[in-house]
């Protein structure tokens with residue numbers, strides 16, 4: 001039997017770092033920067049006002065109140081700003097360029113708001129409400145380092161800098177294949193002995209959540225020759241093939257039958273759920289085979305594939321956040337296997353409890369869980385109050 005770490009390494013080694021591609025800002029959401037993002041311009045690009053009001057010279061407001069002629073009107077976007085005439089005020093709007101010679105910005109609330117003449121009753125010190133050129137970013141500076149995940153704010157600053165595209169690691173393209181003659185697509189009536197297909201849909205969503213691009217091929221029949229022909233026609237232009245089902249000890253294990261001797265090693269990993277696993281290269285394409293039980297398939301994704309895909313896509317850290325907290329209910333675990341239990345956190349009490357039993361068909365409990373409780377191979381029981389490792393989902 002393989003340890004969890006050994007199989008993690010095998011799967012990690014299957015997937016190389018993805019090539020660098022240039023994508024539009026919109027397409028970059030969730031992807032990882034492959035090069036430093038350098039500022040082509042200063043931000044702000046010019047000195048501008050943080051307030052709607054008036055600009056004046058300090059010498060013209062030494063005694064307050066004072067009334068000055070209004071010599072200019074400067075809305076945001078004005079491109080032909082002229083120097084401020086001494087002895088006058090210019091009306092200015094938030095974001096508008098500050099004219100040369102202006103030293104004080106008086107917000108409109110401290111004036112009578114006049115347009116031909118303005119009476120200024122009070123004023124902030126010189127320089128206040130000035131938004132200086134380059135105070136956020138200076139041209140040429142590294143704004144985001146390579147390895148940064150592009151989220152809304154990172155995309156926002158790239159747009160503010162006038163960029164239209166960024167260099168990222170290409171998303172991993174995964175062909176997800178589900179096998180099983182008992183499977184029916186949701187939306188159709190269930191016959192006797194049939195169940196709705198959920199693994200491929202669930203795993204495709206999990207792949208999408210981390211920025212990968214899944215293609216789903218459902219219901220490959222339990223026939224090894226048919227499986228191999230469907231696989232070879234669909235595996236072009238993918239970085240990874242992921243199958244679920246058909247890998248344990250039954251009489252109709254299509255994935256095992258089709259891929260044994262083709263480059264995939266079928267092994268047992270010391271874990272529950274997710275014991276029966278397979279991985280290898282088939283005709284130059286990495287193939288990972290997960291067990292069919294839905295909770296086993298999802299836990300396998302969390303333990304093996306999520307970290308490998310994240311690493312291939314350039315993420316600095318591929319791990320879920322891990323905390324150590326006491327359990328609020330006693331929990332049992334099989335000896336010799338690392339157990340991954342669905343769990344619920346109590347963030348107020350700072351504790352965790354198992355959520356549902358360990359059965360790998362109990363998918364609704366997984367859907368209701370917000371954490372995975374990890375019990376080591378040497379642990380058979382945790383009593384209330386004992387510390388446990390918890391992955392935050």
Ligand SMILES: Nc1nc2c(c(=O)[nH]1)N[C@H]1C(S)=C(S)[C@@H](COP(=O)(O)OP(=O)(O)OC[C@H]3O[C@@H](n4cnc5c(N)ncnc54)[C@H](O)[C@@H]3O)O[C@H]1N2
Nearest residue numbers: 178180197198199200245246247248249275291292293296
């Ligand atoms: N004699 C033994 N039997 C089993 C062993 C064993 O060691 N010896 N291991 C058990 C464990 S642990 C697991 S996990 C499963 C893995 O079985 P398979 O990978 O061969 O999966 P299937 O038999 O095809 O399916 C298992 C279960 O999951 C349902 N399933 C499969 N695919 C889907 C899907 N796409 N969507 C929803 N549900 C799916 C399937 O109907 C079965 O109920 O083997 C144990 N048996």
Ligand code: MOO
Nearest residue numbers: 273274275296360
């Ligand atoms: O190891 Mo199986 O994956 O329990 O359910």
